[in-house]
Amino acid sequence: MPLAMTKKQFLHLCQTYGSAVQRWPEDVQASAHEFMQTHPDLATRMLEAEKDVDDALAQAPRQEARPELSAQILQSFQAKTQSLTVKTAPPRRWSLVNLLWPQNHGLPAWGMALALMLVFGFVGGYTGYAYTLNRTSATEVLSTAFGSDDYSLFGEDTST
Amino acid sequence: MRKHTGQDNHRGDKDPDTALVLRIANGEQAAASELVSRHLSKMVSLARHMLGDAVEAEDVAQEVFMKVWQSAHKWQPGKAKFETWMHRVAINACYDRLRRRREVYTDQIPDRADKDTPGADQMIIEAELSQQVEDAIMHLPARQRAALSLCHLREMSNKEAARALEISVEALESLLARGRRGLRKHLAGHAAAMLER
Incomplete structure (x- = not known):
């Protein structure tokens, strides 16, 4: 059975990891849910207070990788592999x-x-x-x- | 309550990239292609959040994969997840660029839609909000930005994020809390618009 979480600990976790308890560290989630059951109003207020930052972070631009970039990177792999092949060829014996x-x-x-x-x-x-x-x-x-x-x-x- | 040590969703699991890295070390193109498809978008996205610049983000992603090609044969499985190492390389590349950068800020909003098209207003509002958030993130110190990017935007576990940043979980939590406070402070002027949505 998880040990009781204090208000201070719950607040600290809210302010660190945000309002989505499922994204908090796994080893504190049981205690956090118990705290939410024993202090529903307080827990809701604390979580709501962090929701604006979470909403803002959700609006942060996401950049997908272009297919051309992927192709360029794979070309660099081919070039690297070829240069390694040349480097690892046995040295010529000068006889x-x-x-x-x-x-x-x-x-x-x-x-x-x-x-x-x-x-x-x-x-x-x-x-x-x-x-x-x-x-x-x-x-x-x-x-x-x-x-x-x-x-x-x-x-x-x-x-x- | 026991003191939490941080979550690590992958603890005990095999690193899913280990086999790929070994094949890459042997020069297998298919393995390289698989690794790129798994991680390229993550690297680009992380670098974008760190640098706030789409072109530089792609440059950083290329640097990361060049480093992968160069270092695959030296990789020692078991020490850390390969993905964590890739994130560390990306973050360090971003730090280097931030140190070199001459700060140039622009208030231009991306021209994503024709104003006459249906839904254009909504798209413009979203673009504005997105730009404001990016500006706010860019005003944070680089380490706080990195912590927020890894934990909130990349949804990495706190242990993996701490490893990627080469800091303790406690230090990561401090960066996260300060980053969130800084973000809130910067966005205060725009809070009404954000909350209306």
Whole structure:
């Protein structure tokens, strides 16, 4: 059984939560109803005194959300999700293999081209170096380029 | 009478938004859409009461949901209701805007109806009353306005409202009582018109 509510407590609740007792905290409602039964006139006067403020609050403008706003907010979710997907993609590993055959870009040709350029660069470099040594035959040049003194590798007869 | 500790209609209940928030953290568009349809109007309405401006209210609502998208993966169920947290974010965003705002008051009444249409007078009176109430609410200190918005306009339980405002139930009750007194005082000049209705 709820403990008796005093006039002061009832007034405090009226002035705090307004004239609708059903909107007061649940744990005081039983006591409040008992107070209203034992002091009907006083309780009615106290509640009526707060009704003007409740009526005023009921007139406060209500703003509904526009469908366009809802769409904008959902677009921001999509944008956020996409940016997270990009951020969480595994970092690219910078290795020679990845450099030559980049994955997920559909461009293996430029990797191959780069590899060929490197090979020809080395060959060209060594060839130039060979010419500086005044070696005139093509076999000598190639042997210098590829680091071999065995001319037979390049089809030259070395038996003499 | 035992001292009341405040009502909490959702005490012991599961937070209805928890599952949605977890799905949002996983990037589910349908969950985001559901959360928006559940809470967007509440956020807009709360911000409107706090700021008295329809456009700014929408901006605040957008800020709240951006924050939701950013923070969903960090949400820890069980500490507080997600909706309460959303209200707190909205209120803090409103406080920030109120601090930055240059106060501009206007006495313009929204032009909602053609004066010649049937019932136009009634609509104009309602618009006037609505404007007067909004003016009166806007004259209250921001914290009192927030308390009234949550408890009277959003019909939130006092415990949830106190959590959203990060204050005790007693402090909330003090804000509510002072807010109601302030509102009555401001509306005193218009009381006759209000009571006639």
